[in-house]
Amino acid sequence: MTEKMNGINVNDWAKRRRKLVELENRFFRSRTHTSVEILVFLAENEFHSKLSAIYENTQATDASVRQHLRALEKLKFVSMTNDGNDGRAKIIAMTDYGRRQLEHYTEELANLMSANGL
Numbered sequence: 001m002t003e004k005m006n007g008i009n010v011n012d013w014a015k016r017r018r019k020l021v022e023l024e025n026r027f028f029r030s031r032t033h034t035s036v037e038i039l040v041f042l043a044e045n046e047f048h049s050k051l052s053a054i055y056e057n058t059q060a061t062d063a064s065v066r067q068h069l070r071a072l073e074k075l076k077f078v079s080m081t082n083d084g085n086d087g088r089a090k091i092i093a094m095t096d097y098g099r100r101q102l103e104h105y106t107e108e109l110a111n112l113m114s115a116n117g118l
Helices: 010-028 034-044 051-057 062-074 096-113
Strands: 048-050 078-083 086-094
Touching: 010 034, 010 096, 034 048, 034 051, 034 062, 034 078, 034 086, 034 096, 048 051, 051 062, 051 086, 062 078, 086 096
Parallel strands: none
Antiparallel strands: 048 086, 078 086
């Protein structure tokens, strides 16, 4: 008997979830969604934002956000600069490379989420 959860085959859901974790790990070297959440926030905000806004708009702790930003910076997905208007504030911007990688990630994610993606 195939178990269903809200009309979805649980086995199919579990396979897709595992593939999502593998996809995030391959792209972002992370098994959590925090890196993706940061990049999505940047994409929603013209690919740049103050660090304080990222802290306020993610579900992760400030320490976790800093850790993921360092990893994303090391991967060349984002860059961090001082805000010219406020010397204490930091601006986080997605790099062109980061934009291309996010686009590629979203294409693979769409394939994964489609019924044919398994």
